[in-house]
Amino acid sequence: MRLTDASVAIRPRGPWEALDLGVLLARRHAGLLLASWALVTVPIFALLCLLLWDYPGWAIFAFWWLKPAYERLPLHILARALFGDTPSLKQALKALPGLLRPQLLASLTWRRFSATRSFDLPVLQLEGLSGQARSQRLVVLGQRDAGAASWLTVVGMHLEMALWLGLVSLFYLLLPAQIELDWSWQSLANAAAGEWLWLEHLSNLLYVLVLIVWEPVYVACGFTLYLNRRTALEGWDIELVFRQLRQRLTGVAYALLLGCGLLLLQAPTPVMAAEIGSCPLPLEDPRGPEAARLLKQPLSSQAAQHSIEQLLDQPPFEHRETVTRWRFGEQEPAAEPSEEQLSGLLELLEKFFKLAEFWNSIDAVALFFEALLWAALLGLVALLGWRYRQWLGVFAGRLGLPQRTATPPSRQLFGLEVTPQSLPEDVAGTVEQLWAEQPRAALSLLYRALLSRLLDDYRLPLNSAHTESEVLRLVEDLEQSELSSFSQALTLHWQNLAYGHRLPPDELRQTLCQDWRRLFDDRVRT
Amino acid sequence: MMSEHTPEPLSPAAAAPAPAPSNPAQQRQRASQLAQALRQELHKALIGQNAVVDDVLTALIAGGHVLIEGVPGLGKTLLVRALARCFAGEFARIQFTPDLMPSDVTGHAVYDLQSEQFKLRKGPVFTNLLLADEINRAPAKTQAALLEVMQERQVTLEGRALAVPLPFMVLATQNPIEQEGTYPLPEAELDRFMLKLRMDYPEQAEELSMVRQVTRSTRADMLDVSPLRTLLQAKDLLAMQKIASDLPLDEQVLDYAVRLARATRTWPGLILGAGPRASIALVRGGRARALLRGGDFVLPDDIKGCALAVLRHRVRLAPELDIEGLAVDQVLQQLLDQVAAPRL
Numbered sequence: 001m002r003l004t005d006a007s008v009a010i011r012p013r014g015p016w017e018a019l020d021l022g023v024l025l026a027r028r029h030a031g032l033l034l035a036s037w038a039l040v041t042v043p044i045f046a047l048l049c050l051l052l053w054d055y056p057g058w059a060i061f062a063f064w065w066l067k068p069a070y071e072r073l074p075l076h077i078l079a080r081a082l083f084g085d086t087p088s089l090k091q092a093l094k095a096l097p098g099l100l101r102p103q104l105l106a107s108l109t110w111r112r113f114s115a116t117r118s119f120d121l122p123v124l125q126l127e128g129l130s131g132q133a134r135s136q137r138l139v140v141l142g143q144r145d146a147g148a149a150s151w152l153t154v155v156g157m158h159l160e161m162a163l164w165l166g167l168v169s170l171f172y173l174l175l176p177a178q179i180e181l182d183w184s185w186q187s188l189a190n191a192a193a194g195e196w197l198w199l200e201h202l203s204n205l206l207y208v209l210v211l212i213v214w215e216p217v218y219v220a221c222g223f224t225l226y227l228n229r230r231t232a233l234e235g236w237d238i239e240l241v242f243r244q245l246r247q248r249l250t251g252v253a254y255a256l257l258l259g260c261g262l263l264l265l266q267a268p269t270p271v272m273a274a275e276i277g278s279c280p281l282p283l284e285d286p287r288g289p290e291a292a293r294l295l296k297q298p299l300s301s302q303a304a305q306h307s308i309e310q311l312l313d314q315p316p317f318e319h320r321e322t323v324t325r326w327r328f329g330e331q332e333p334a335a336e337p338s339e340e341q342l343s344g345l346l347e348l349l350e351k352f353f354k355l356a357e358f359w360n361s362i363d364a365v366a367l368f369f370e371a372l373l374w375a376a377l378l379g380l381v382a383l384l385g386w387r388y389r390q391w392l393g394v395f396a397g398r399l400g401l402p403q404r405t406a407t408p409p410s411r412q413l414f415g416l417e418v419t420p421q422s423l424p425e426d427v428a429g430t431v432e433q434l435w436a437e438q439p440r441a442a443l444s445l446l447y448r449a450l451l452s453r454l455l456d457d458y459r460l461p462l463n464s465a466h467t468e469s470e471v472l473r474l475v476e477d478l479e480q481s482e483l484s485s486f487s488q489a490l491t492l493h494w495q496n497l498a499y500g501h502r503l504p505p506d507e508l509r510q511t512l513c514q515d516w517r518r519l520f521d522d523r524v525r526t
Numbered sequence: 527m528m529s530e531h532t533p534e535p536l537s538p539a540a541a542a543p544a545p546a547p548s549n550p551a552q553q554r555q556r557a558s559q560l561a562q563a564l565r566q567e568l569h570k571a572l573i574g575q576n577a578v579v580d581d582v583l584t585a586l587i588a589g590g591h592v593l594i595e596g597v598p599g600l601g602k603t604l605l606v607r608a609l610a611r612c613f614a615g616e617f618a619r620i621q622f623t624p625d626l627m628p629s630d631v632t633g634h635a636v637y638d639l640q641s642e643q644f645k646l647r648k649g650p651v652f653t654n655l656l657l658a659d660e661i662n663r664a665p666a667k668t669q670a671a672l673l674e675v676m677q678e679r680q681v682t683l684e685g686r687a688l689a690v691p692l693p694f695m696v697l698a699t700q701n702p703i704e705q706e707g708t709y710p711l712p713e714a715e716l717d718r719f720m721l722k723l724r725m726d727y728p729e730q731a732e733e734l735s736m737v738r739q740v741t742r743s744t745r746a747d748m749l750d751v752s753p754l755r756t757l758l759q760a761k762d763l764l765a766m767q768k769i770a771s772d773l774p775l776d777e778q779v780l781d782y783a784v785r786l787a788r789a790t791r792t793w794p795g796l797i798l799g800a801g802p803r804a805s806i807a808l809v810r811g812g813r814a815r816a817l818l819r820g821g822d823f824v825l826p827d828d829i830k831g832c833a834l835a836v837l838r839h840r841v842r843l844a845p846e847l848d849i850e851g852l853a854v855d856q857v858l859q860q861l862l863d864q865v866a867a868p869r870l
Contacts (some may be wrong), residue, residue, distance in 0.1 A: 463864075466867060467825070467826045468826070468867075499774075499824065
């Protein structure tokens with residue numbers, strides 16, 4: 001690889017610019033790339049179609065799955081073309097079996113879904129790294145441009161789908177109307193019959209055609225991204241400048257050297273001491289400074305070397321960093337790939353089973369969390385119910401639930417207890433007893449009892465702001481002459497007593513109590 | 527119940543209870559009969575405004591002043607004229623106009639050329655019944671001329687305090703809808719009116735009978751008040767006021783009146799509550815109504831009956847309720863429905 005031969009300007013670029021360069025590169029070698037790709041993939045597709053004729057879905061899936069294998073050829077072409085050594089179509093196809101060999105299984109299995117596939121491919125194929133070295137290399141390379149590489153894959157997927165859909169639509173649009181109608185009927189009539197398999201194979205073919213255009217571009221973009229990263233890492237551009245400098249100045253340097261030599265020819269005569277004797281020059285040692293020397297000294301060169309190495313291993317000179325990352329099992333040495341990889345695959349399967357067991361154990365945890373969430377939900381509902389219990393009560397009351405209607409109206413009217421419970425059983429009898437010594441208490445009791453009866457039996461809407469005559473008016477609205485005349489008489493005498501401080505006449509006791517018994521006590525008994 | 531009593535056997539002059547203070551109960555009975563006769567007489571003149579007539583009589587007996595508010599044509603002025611007709615005392619009328627001066631109300635000193643000295647010329651306020659028609663048409667300074675006479679029953683002219691003849695009563699009218707070019711009465715002035723009455727449109731039956739009577743009368747468009755009998759002398763009215771103020775009043779009822787007035791001060795819908803004058807007016811009004819009812823003592827109903835008229839011009843409605851379109855009367859009615867009436 002000679003950087004001076006590179007057919008692109010090597011300089012550090014931004015990731016997007018590098019991708020752009022990839023497109024340009026693919027375009028320059030478009031003919032070769034498309035042809036080689038088509039020559040490889042179309043026969044494979046045809047073969048798959050023949051093998052899986054009844055299962056077009058599986059055919060295209062298998063074809064799609066094998067994509068990493070085809071991608072090696074365009075990369076090979078591009079890598080050689082970059083440094084001016086563009087292979088012919090024949091040469092490229094001949095190189096293909098050799099290209100496929102290294103790590104094909106890994107590429108087609110656990111690395112199949114790598115988002116940075118085209119970016120990683122050159123490490124495998126051009127640098128020939130594998131195993132630990134490869135992953136270290138990828139870590140270094142992926143420090144900067146991995147994001148762009150992932151985006152490249154994502155955009156590529158969408159582009160493939162868009163182009164494929166476009167081609168399918170175009171195909172559909174170009175159908176004559178009559179055929180389309182016929183086709184619709186046919187597909188309706190015998191949808192289950194396998195007569196339309198070729199149509200699906202046709203759409204698969206369209207996908208293959210799309211890939212012919214897109215995949216070389218994809219590989220080229222990944223490749224240029226990789227180049228760009230290496231340019232930045234290894235200072236290729238600087239190296240290139242130095243090389244150019246050397247090329248430009250080689251002749252001048254010789255001339256300068258000659259001039260200097262000529263100048264130095266007129267050197268002064270040698271110093272006298274030189275003639276006497278010279279210490280023997282050290283023998284030309286083939287191993288140079290690394291040879292064991294000073295063996296007879298207390299500190300031999302090897303011991304010194306060793307202590308130097310130890311020192312250099314220690315912190316100020318050595319900076320070690322341990323990076324732990326998840327990656328799929330690549331513990332096996334890559335010396336014998338195929339068998340090791342198979343065993344690795346088996347190991348992986350075992351791990352999968354273990355993972356399934358682990359999921360089983362996780363089920364318990366999930367159950368716990370499910371219970372926790374349900375409990376939280378129930379708690380929340382209970383909390384809301386408690387918080388809005390009054391509102392719920394109103395709502396329930398509006399529905400007319402029985403316990404609401406059953407509650408007796410508890411009242412303290414006019415500063416008086418007027419609930420039936422606060423009154424004696426035999427109101428009239430108590431009044432007669434009280435009349436003699438406490439006429440006010442007697443009349444008050446009678447009036448209170450009247451109000452209580454008006455509230456309970458007649459359901460008059462009395463409140464504490466009603467004056468006596470307002471109560472009287474409400475009683476008259478009931479249009480019960482006996483009740484209203486009794487109420488009138490009682491109210492009159494009650495007012496006389498309460499506000500006029502006039503004692504009621506004695507004979508009133510009899511009439512009032514009789515009226516009371518007649519009006520209310522019968523009702524109680526029935 | 528009491529309206530069954532006819533005033534016929536009682537001659538007005540004989541009804542004057544002052545010279546014969548034999549029995550307070552008898553006196554009281556006579557006074558209330560007289561008051562009811564007066565009411566009947568007024569009912570003849572003013573058809574369909576019984577509540578307003580009662581309230582005016584209440585103020586008359588209680589010795590307070592009345593502000594009558596109503597749209598034009600409801601007989602505000604007619605009521606006052608009818609009252610003046612039934613009452614044998616002096617009656618004066620001032621039509622309040624924007625250019626009315628305080629001295630036009632109270633009186634002023636004029637130079638007499640013949641006697642060559644200043645003579646006091648008393649204004650129209652020196653009377654028993656004063657009708658201040660459209661009181662809100664005069665500017666505030668003229669309205670304020672009534673302040674002193676209404677509260678203290680005297681007028682200070684040229685540095686001398688002159689008492690107005692007793693009984694003295696101001697009946698002011700105002701029009702609530704026509705506010706262009708009017709001066710709303712200030713709070714101090716309003717507070718001096720014992721009652722503010724609202725005249726509303728009469729019921730259909732009453733309006734029918736009124737129209738029938740008016741169209742039969744000789745004067746074109748108003749009821750003739752000349753056939754009304756004069757029932758009341760000035761001294762009768764004074765005696766009546768005395769009797770009313772002597773009516774027994776239970777502590778509970780007094781407490782009720784004060785509680786009503788105090789409730790307006792903390793009531794949520796009112797930003798300005800009624801002052802102590804309201805409590806006083808409530809009790810005096812209650813006494814007057816008790817006399818008018820023919821009762822021997824004051825009931826809570828008497829207080830409650832005049833509470834609306836006493837309170838409505840002494841409180842101010844909160845702006846929120848005003849915007850909502852609630853009237854003062856509605857808020858006060860809520861208040862009356864919630865303040866507990868006395869019992870026991």
